[in-house]
Amino acid sequence: AQSVTQLDSQVPVFEEAPVELRCNYSSSVSVYLFWYVQYPNQGLQLLLKYLSGSTLVKGINGFEAEFNKSQTSFHLRKPSVHISDTAEYFCAVSDLTGSARQLTFGSGTQLTVLP
């Protein structure tokens, strides 16, 4: 069985500062990894995903994430945040088994960007 741990439930940061949202996963097989964002009162939308190849993945809105297999991590980073980045961020994993099309989500990290 797979699981996802988002280490911080809330991350406050000042505008134009860098941010890192941490995600660790556990799985006995190879995985696909995703970050989704949820703006207030909306559904989730994909930020980026790692399927294979380069471990540094670039997504929308200037976000990027690095897959680290040895540390089973997939941390999300942005070098300079904006007020509009305030949202909840979810890390998710699917493993390469018969149920590979299902996602397991972490509990989410609320990013609040302060002026």
Next chain:
Amino acid sequence: DAEITQSPRHKITETGRQVTLACHQTWNHNNMFWYRQDLGHGLRLIHYSYGVHDTNKGEVSDGYSVSRSNTEDLPLTLESAASSQTSVYFCASSEAGWGGETQYFGPGTRLLVL
């Protein structure tokens, strides 16, 4: 543009009543999913479908059912609503494939069971 819609957006019901939440997608996706979102739990999978007439139980399926009679719709039914089912419900869809597909989410239905 293709989209995924949910109705109603808000619902208040009483314990013991049957409730059906609608999900409709125009992506022509084979895969459809229902999740519930609760504080501290993220999203948890309720039921999913990989095609017409296919349905499967997810992590938290007790008290819920789904049926898939066409590609576009996957309604979620709460057979006898309980206060523990107060939550925000999200429907999602994705293409058929090998597991790396993006899921596209609806706007959610906020359900309150009194």
